[in-house]
Amino acid sequence: MIQLYNTLTKKKEPFKPLKDGVAGLYTCGPTVYDLAHIGNFRAYVFEDLLHRYLEYSGFKVLRVMNITDVDDKTIKGSQAEGKSLTEYTDRYISAFIEDMEQLRLKKPDYLPRATEHIPEMVSIIKKLLEKGYAYRKDDSIYFSISKFPSYGKLASIDLSEIKPGVRVDVDEYEKEDVRDFALWKEEKENVFWDTELGRGRPGWHIECSAMSMKYLGESFDIHTGGVDNIFPHHENEIAQSEAATGKKFVNYWLHCSHLLVNNEKMSKSKGNFHTLRDLLNKGHNPIAIRYLLLSTHYRDPLNFTDKSLVQAENTVKNYNAFYQAMDFCKTEKEDNSIRPAIEKARKVFTEGLNEDLNISLALSGIFNLIKTANIALTDGAIGVKEAADIKSFLEEIDSVLAILDTEKTELTEEERNLITERGSARKDKNFKKADEIRDKLKAKKIILEDTPYGTRWKRT
RNA sequence: GGCCUGGUAGCCAAGUGGGAAGGCAGCGGUCUGCAAAACCGUUAUGCGCCGGUUCAAAUCCGGCCCAGGCCUCCA
The missing domain is CATH 3.40.50.620 (HUPs)
Structure with missing residues (x-):
């Protein structure tokens, strides 16, 4: 209720x-x-x-x-x-x-x-x-x-x-x-x-x-x-x-309640007046702005600062990185902690929001799930099936939060080849070449991460 | 002046009587060719201040301080 x-x-x-x-x-x-x-x-x-x-x-x-x-x-x-x-x-x-x-x-x-x-x-x-x-x-x-x-x-x-x-x-x-x-x-x-x-x-x-x-x-x-x-x-x-x-x-x-800017009411005369477009033109991510506005309880005053926007940006980035990382869980291993952790997260999420939209409590449930999953992930203990369960849970609650980057950006043929090429270079201990390729992909906004289970990529 | 919010770690923030959630940032470590990510450890004997009630208070009561809102067609 x-x-x-x-x-x-x-x-x-x-x-x-x-x-x-x-x-x-x-x-x-x-x-x-x-x-x-x-x-x-x-x-x-x-x-x-x-x-x-x-x-x-x-x-x-x-x-x-x-x-x-x-x-x-x-x-x-x-x-x-x-x-x-x-x-x-x-x-x-x-x-x-x-x-x-x-x-x-x-x-x-x-x-x-x-x-x-x-x-x-x-x-x-x-x-x-x-x-x-x-x-x-x-x-x-x-x-x-x-x-x-x-x-x-x-x-x-x-x-x-x-x-x-x-x-x-x-x-x-x-x-x-x-x-x-x-x-x-x-x-x-x-x-x-x-x-x-x-x-x-x-x-x-x-x-x-x-x-x-x-x-x-x-x-x-x-x-x-x-x-x-x-x-x-x-x-x-x-x-x-x-x-x-x-x-x-x-x-x-x-x-x-109102939004404050640096602890002051927003007003044109104070010059602390931001339109969404101003912020986007400065390169800020609209989803981070959404998250920032969303993540404080609606009846509390919200103090908007550059620092809080950076924090929101980092949170959204980490959240999406976790979501994307689920695509790289390829083992058949199972970890028994995952399913109950998902149930717990869903419970805390709904209990929080049921209580006059207590978003902080709701979110804490999600972050605790991520923590549990990351621990399992470190042990290589999240298999294909569990990763899919986690993904679908995050997609489920994203019907409420809408902060997930769900678009499937596949790699091009060329990008895939570069990653393979870098893999060989690393094997041959040709790190100079490997790093060059990594930088090249970074310029194309693809970040590579070498995990014990292979190289993983994500777009920024 | 009247009415109404809020003040919890470096920052954001949950928590209405009995273990101070969570996020961001920092520091030390593990892993790595180097990174990145992740993990481990660490960061409030204290919740604006002063009193009071209680076996027990961030939480209840009284007073005060600070910030913000409404009281003129601002979300």
Whole structure:
């Protein structure tokens, strides 16, 4: 049974979906006004782990990730470049999808764009107006939080504690109560939809309610995002959705902590702002970045440093080297320690992840297996069959971790010949020639290792 | 000011009352023609600080210090 920490109840709860065997998952996606940075990707990697582990555990996952393609920043950006909103956001949407692929993030079943769901938003807003939860002011429409008594529950905010006086109305719209939020904004900036509500554009929060309920139903299982979304975004989503439907909106709210860079919040002014592309251009391995973002528990702050990235790179390299080494176990010998070690690893892996995605514990199980196997390997005691068992286990859990290099890169005829040639040279004690060949292959990114059981190769 | 996280070895990090997991890096050794990989040994009498509860505390309680977040449409 998977336990998940629920922000709504402030405790871990066993995960029970509304529909047996199916998990409805809504994960807040990007606002496409710029390239996503690694802080954003921390959230997406966490969501990917959740998605993959639910599937590993036997659930069918139905997942939605929204694309916010209309808001102040996208409008401003597109107008600054003299482009249409679509033209402007398309570029960042494709960049985002490419980045997701680099990090091996599973594609959600639906990636809906806000601009393609205006009618659904209008319909919710109409309902809120009818029920008296919303009001018009000029040509904008606001949600009245005073009508929704449980407002503040998710974020544990006591409304009387919010000091309206210090707030500036950044949107320059008039509201009855400054704490109310916009459902619909009157026409400005020449970006508008002509609807039954009048000309205008949707507020931010309403899109998530509209798109999640469209694809997952009025009530669904899990909603995730970064901690900074708790208030006001998710609080507002709950208010408007539940007010409109009269039903419980979401059962489990999961939030991941922020990523820090050198112990500081990432920000453009501090110059510690990394996009995925910056890091890849510097030659960093996307899988190591994935591992780094994955390997710290999602509710703990993650401090991103150059050193931690190097550590992740080494770990991923060693992990894959072990996986590849299994191909060179050719003996028929058997070691009785392997099968129980695999079972133990699987047990620790699932027990760890069941406990609110305790990835550190889960990984420790895997590394202990590798240790046991390496000891057996040193004795030459891993046979063909056991090596295959280990490989298939690593492939099995890679459906969750996605850090394995499984592509079968065979050697070319020429490369094979070079290795044979070097073998003969070594036999003849012609080490100069042997080393030359080794260097030559190294230049082609093939590393040779001479083990007691023959020469083994791997690609880097 | 209110609410909420986190502080465990050089670095990352698990661990909610009774043996301080795991990863990365380092050092010494084994193996090797030399390497590489792997293995063996080594690296916190102590878990931010001070008190308290208990036979027993990283773990519970109180206070304090440090870092970060939210309280204005940031993952």
